Amino acid sequence: MPDQHRTTVQVDGHRLALTNLDKVLYPGSGTTKAEVMQYLMAVAPALLPQLRDRPLTRVRWPHGTGDQSFFEKNLPAGSPRWVRRVELAHSSRRSGDELVGTRPGGSGRASGSGSRGGESIAYPLVDDVAGLVWLANLSALELHVHQWRVDAAGRPRVPDRLVIDLDPGAPAGLAECSRVALLVRDALAGVLPATPVPVTSGNKGMQIYVPTPHLHELDSTRALAQGLAETLAAQHPDLVVARMTKALRPGKVFLDWSQNTRAKTTICPYSLRGRSGIPTVAAPRTWAEIEAAASTEADVLHQLGPREVLSRLKIDGDLMAGV
DSSP states (O other), X not given: OOOTTEEEEEETTEEEEEEOTTOEEETTTTEEHHHHHHHHHHHHHHHHHHHTTOOEEEEEOTTOTTSOOEEEOSOOTTOOTTSEEEEXXXXXXXXXXXXXXXXXXXXXXXXXXXXXXXXXEEEEEOOSHHHHHHHHHTTEEEEEEXXXXXXXXSOBOOOOEEEEEEEEXXXXXXXXXXXXXXXXXXXHHTTOSSOOEEEEOSSSSEEEEEEOTTOOSTTHHHHHHHHHHHXXXXXXXXXXXXXXXXXXXXXXXXXXXXXXXXXXXEEOXXXXXXXXXXXEEOEEOOHHHHHHHHTSXXXXXXXXXXXXXXXXXXXXXXXXXXX
């Protein structure tokens, strides 16, 4: 008898066997795996440019967001051959958190994982709708990327953008993040020629992105972000903190510059978040929205859901285009 929970489809010329499309992945809203796929296919014109040539780390919820999740860097066993991949070597220092080299290609298995010499991780490179459908079928809801891309030989390039992660410490929220975002925008205006783009993270806070095509040193973005964080923390100690120490953060916004280190990843713009309630998205916002939110004590901003993001794309276009 045919498997009632298995469906075979053709996407971008690739054959995919999809399973359990009616599985509820967001119990708070009843959102199913099929609906997650529909969102990813609809948002693909904006999402795929953000993923292009960026090694992809995923967070998977096999039984939905009401259950356990896990981070996944390596390609899982049985991944389709047509999924692009790049093999990156990591140092075992700092618990394998330091990128030290690369090898193109790769089998999708970690080699030497946990060894003294480090490990090699085969990351997927997702650049088509078929890849997005494949990810959704694995219940990979959160897509996390580096701020650099790989070249045709699989070597990491210099970071092509800077990201500032704004993490509010309760009771601070998006209103406080908006005030800090304006400080960041004004501080960067005299340093980087491009206009930054604010992105509500889909979780608690916000990220600020700005392209950096004129920076050619590997660690330039990290140094710039760290200097900015420390300067703003010194100028606005009642609002901004530049250190991760939790005791310093209640009621303030942690300006996390470390997302620009080579091994770190940040939630990809237009990615879903794996919250236990309703689905939310890391969503680009206009500066007019940020300015309005910064002018009031109330949180007039909220984290956006998939339908809101798709609607705004039709009206406003892709605010992340070029970043």
